[in-house]
Every structure is written in C-alpha cells, then in structure tokens.
Amino acid sequence: MHGRIQDTGELRIAPVASAAELDRFVRLPMRLNAADPNYIAPLMMERREALTPKTNPFFAHAEVQLWLAVRDGRDVGRISAQIDHLAPSDGGPRAGHFGLIAAEDDPTVFAALFATAEAWLTSRGCVRALGPFNLSINEEVGLLVDGFDTPPMVMMGHDPPYVAAHVEALGYRQIKDVHAYASRLSDDLPPMVRKMVDRGPPAGVRLRMLDMKRYDEEVRLLTDILNDAWSHNWGFTPTTEAETAQLAKSLKMVVDPRLAWYAEIDGEVAGFIVILPNVNEAIRDLKGKLLPFGWAKLLWRLKVQRLKTARVPLMGVRRKFSRMRRGQLLPFLLIDAARAQARALGYQTVELSWILDDNLPMRSILEAAGSSIYKTYRIYEKTLG
Template sequence: MTAIDIVPVTGPALLDRFIRLPERLHKDDPHYIAPLHLERKEALTAKNPFFGHADVQFWLARKDGRDVGRISAQIDHHALELRPDGTGQFGLIAAEDDPAVIKALLDVAADWLRARDMTRMQGPLNLNINEEIGLLVDGFGTPPMLLMGHDKPYLGPRLEEQGLRKEKDVYAYLYDITKDLPAGARRLIDRPLPKGVTVRRMDFKRYDDEIKAVTSIFNDAWRDNWGFVPLTEVETDYLAKSLKPLLNPRLVRFVEQDGEAVGFIVCLPNLNEAIRDLNGKLLPLGWAKLLWRLKVAGLKTARVPLMGIRKAASQGMIGSLLPFLLIDAVRTDAAAMGFQHIELSWILENNMPMRRINESLGGVAYKTYRIYEKAL
C-alpha cells in the first residue's frame, strides 16, 4: 500500500498548492468555478481578521508524489467564549476519492484539535460560521454563487464512513426574478406601508456609519441562532473593504421605523459568473475580462449573503412584513438592472419562519450544505 504523507502548510509555496488543489480535482466538472487566487491568499492568511481570535492549521496530503487532498483545523476562541463546549472545527476539505486519504486528513485535524483540549470536531467551516459553511450534499448540477462552496458528490459519504454525522443542514434558495411574485405575496407587499416605516437605499456618503449599522443589526438579529458568533467591527470593516467594489446602493437596502434603521439586506452581483473561465487568475487578461463583465456586459445572477431584522422590530404584523419589503425592494431593482436570478443563502433547515418567507416569495431550495460533527 502506498504511503500517504501529511504535510503541514508552512509557507507561501505550500499555501499556493493548497489553494490550487481543488482545480485539479474538479477539472472535469463543468460547474466548478475556481475562486480568485488573490482573494484566497488573503482569506487564508493573517490579513483575514479571523486569525486574530483563532488558531488555524492547514495540511496537504501527498501520495505517489502528488498532492491528493487538503484540510484545515481551527479553534475559534470567540465561539468558545459564547459556548465553552470544547468544539473545534475542520474545513476546506477536498480530496481524491480515496478513503485512506480522507481518513488521514480527518485524523490529523482531529489529533490537532484533541491536543488543544477540544472534545468535539465540527465542519466543514471555511473558516468560520460567518464565512463559507457546510459541504454540498445536494444541488451539484449548477455552479456555486459568490462565496459558496462546490464539492465532489462522493465526499459526504466518505465523511460518514469515518464516523462523522449530520449536525445541521443549511439551504440556498433561488429566485427567478423575471417572474412576478405569487399572488399572496404581491397583495401583502402592495399594501400601503405602515406609519413610520420606510425602505431606503444605502447611503455611500455615510459608508462607515452604514456598515456599523449592518454590524449592529446583524449581531442583534441572529444572536440566538444556531452557531452564532458575532461579527466584530474589525471583521465588518475588512468585509466592507473587500466587498465595496461589488456594492451597489440599489442592491443594499435598509428598512427604518420612525427614522431608525431596524433591518437591512445586502445583495451582491455574483462574482463567480464573471470569473467562471479565469481559472483563479487575473493575469494577464483576467482583469480586463472581469471589468468588462462587471461594468459593461453585466451579470445575470446575484446573491444575498447578509440580511437581518432587529429582534425588537421583528414582532407582530409589522415585524413580519419587514423581510418581505426588503427582499422585494432588492428584487425589483435587480430585475430593472438586468439580473434574472438571486440566491438567498444560507438558511438553517429549522429556521421555518425564514424558509416560509422564501417559499411564499417564490424561492426554491436548490442546494443543501451539511455541517457534520464527531466526538473526539
């Protein structure tokens, strides 16, 4: 039996191999889209503020002189402050369909976590609950949207062979915004706005203040959610600067009650559509193609990665109306801009109020991502 070597990622050259490995694994998959190498190098190094409150390690698996798999292990100390339950995470897992390789990768991640007093392993999280989460287990026949994963169909069963079990599923919902809303939703949205309620676009002249409002609302809205870890101001600032080139005030909306922002929605053009054939590279001609597609040709797909309503504002008849107003405002402007489909993700499987809202607006759960767990 050929030996499998597990190599810690310790420098730029190994990190580059770590980032590029999925491209070879998915070379025959027409739906895989390689993320931009530049973006991945920033997300997987100390430039990402997650590293300021986490311990992180990456590994490559090698067999017969080739890179055949990869994995990360991480401990999010902010999560442990909220829930001191001894849970560490694994993530970024990708491998050839070889049970021995997958076992070796999971074993090294588990050993690393165990050595740091973790008693449970959870994942994949790439790298935390506020970034990419879950392994794709349904919906392989379409490309992933911006900041969403795309995995090989065999990987889920291979994880289960190694004793990992489902902890939670999350869904991605897809809207065809070229179609009108279902009649019931249209009647609800077409009613006059309640007194004191307004929906407005993001004010780029007050960019920093608007981002602070997003952070505050997000942390309040989701604080009781499964797996919640609050966004810090440093993380929000990093996210805001990273995504600013994609933000359009027509696609970022706030809902206010009596002049106070109580809810928001952020919709981003689907960058993956624009980089689909760049193989992760911006040089020599990738920049020109990317700018042309974003600024001239336009994109047809978009994704809502962030949305929230303050808990105090989410109660009662008016509170139940606010998510509809936000989604429809973005949907209407996105359609006018030439977009055809919007993904709203991710939605917890047991978040029935949000699932009902999505489905009543015509959304279809078209992808399922799974978070696994295992006692150490």
C-alpha cells in the same frame, strides 16, 4: 501555523508552513475538479488573503492549521482545523472545527487527513469536531450534498458528490443542514404577498438604498443589525470590529447601492437586505487568475456585459422589531424593493443563502415569497477520542 508531519505509508500529511505551500493548498481543488463543468476556481488573490493571518482578522481570535496530503510528490488532499475562541459554547464539551476539505476519491487520503486534524484538535482540549467551516461560520459553511448540477454562487462552496460518503464513513454525523433558495425574477411574488407589499410601507416605515457617501457607517449599521438579528441562531458567532472593516473593504468593489436596502421604523434602522452580483459568473473562465487580462475581463463583465445572477448573503431585522407587525412586514418589503431593482438591472435569478433547515420563520418568508430550495449543504459533528 505549525504542526508536525504524519506519515501514512506512501502518504504524507504535511503542515502548510510557507507561501509556496499555501499556493499549493489553494490550487489543489482546481486540479481535483477540473473535469466538473460546474466547478468555478476562486481567485487565487482572494484565497491567499483569506488564509493569511495578516489579511484575515479571523486569525486574531482563532487558532488555525492547514495541511496537505502528499503521495509520491503529488498533492492529493488538504484540510484545515481551527478553534474559534469567539464561537459560542452550547453547554456541551468543547468543540473545534474542520474545513477546506478537498481530496482525491480515496478513503485512505480522507482517513489520514481527518486523523491529523482530529489529533490537532484533541491536543488542544477539543472533544468534538464540527464542520466544514471555511474558515469561520460567517464565511463558507457546510459540505454540498444536493445541487451538484449547478455552479455555486459567490462565496458558496462546491464539492464532488463522493466527499460526503468519505466524511460519513469516518464517523461524522449530520448536525445541521443549510439551504440555498433560488428565486426567478421573472416570476412575480405570490398574489397574497404581492397584495400585502402593494399597500406600501405602514406608517413610520421607510425604505432607502445604501448611501455610498456614508459607506463605512452603513456597513457598521449592517453588522450591528446582523449581530442582533442572528444572535439566537445555531452556532452564531458575532462579527468583530476588525471583521466589519474587512467586510466593508471586500464588499466595496462589488456592492451596488441600488441592491442594498435598509428599512427604518420611526427613524431607527431596523432591517436590511443586500444583493451581491454573482462574481462567480464573471470569473468562471479565469482559472483563478486576474493577470494578465483577468482584471479587464472581470470589470467588463461586471460593468458592461452585466451579470444575470446574484446572491442575497445578508438579510436581517432587529429582534425588538421582529415581534411587531411592522417589523414582520420588513422582510417582504425589503425583498420586493431589492428584487425590483435587480430585475431592472437585468438580473434573472437570485439565490438566498444560507438558511438553516430549522429556521422555520425565515424559510416560511422565503417560500411565501416564491423561492424554492435548490442546494443543500451539510454540517457534520463527531465526538473525538
């Protein structure tokens, strides 16, 4: 990662070029959001790995630059700019991405950060900027614009209400909204859906849990279905083999095979659902640190105390099956099977996210299954130059 320092009066925009600067970059939102009771500091170890080329395979197909805004020796803001060479072209002018935006409530800071990121993208041939993506569209996406009154679930963002106004004041316009749905497990499925799933799987359809003895193969199956099922979604970028391996490694610590279900049609794996324990619930008071006692607290809360909340980050059905009746039943059967296990394990609330605003088939499935929107994240676009 490299760049040049831009000075704006007392404000200095400096590229992140060292491990110490990366630590400052990661820690900044913790200070900015210290007074927000719903902010949860991410684990420093996880954030360092996500933002380091040696440990995040995203960097193998992307150019990335991080910056800090510094005023009078104090960090007051941060931003990233990135160009993902696997991101699809929609036939329009070349687009780059911005992300990881966090700053004090000061329009001067936001203006300087975005001017620097936009200049970097423009110098590399980009004429549009989209974001926020932290860093990939397959990771955290969007800026929180509704739902500030609850903490974020695992792998979801949380932003102060003032950020959206500053971004929009710089000429960024909404291009997509994505939603997080919430489902209370104490509520049964709506009667029509309950009647349908109680009939059981149709002939040739089989549901099964994830097989930990074949874990790596199971994750490869999952990403293969994901790449197929989501291939026509807006902004879809396929998951690479290296990213699949990284996903397998990162999920293994927290995935519970009782909460990961596959559906087969005539012996072929056709769909899946994964519910992840909401690790944010377990790390809420750790302030990003696992040492000296954080590991013990985390493991105790995950294994002994048990969590009450969870998230569905991944669900999909192969496209060739989604057009037939048996395939159209799979999301409801998978949701019901996973919900039943989650309820038996003591979970109370499950989030299903993120869901594109115009993904009407998936929204219809979730709403028919009794879920409702409780957070909205916005993706912005701006024409550069």
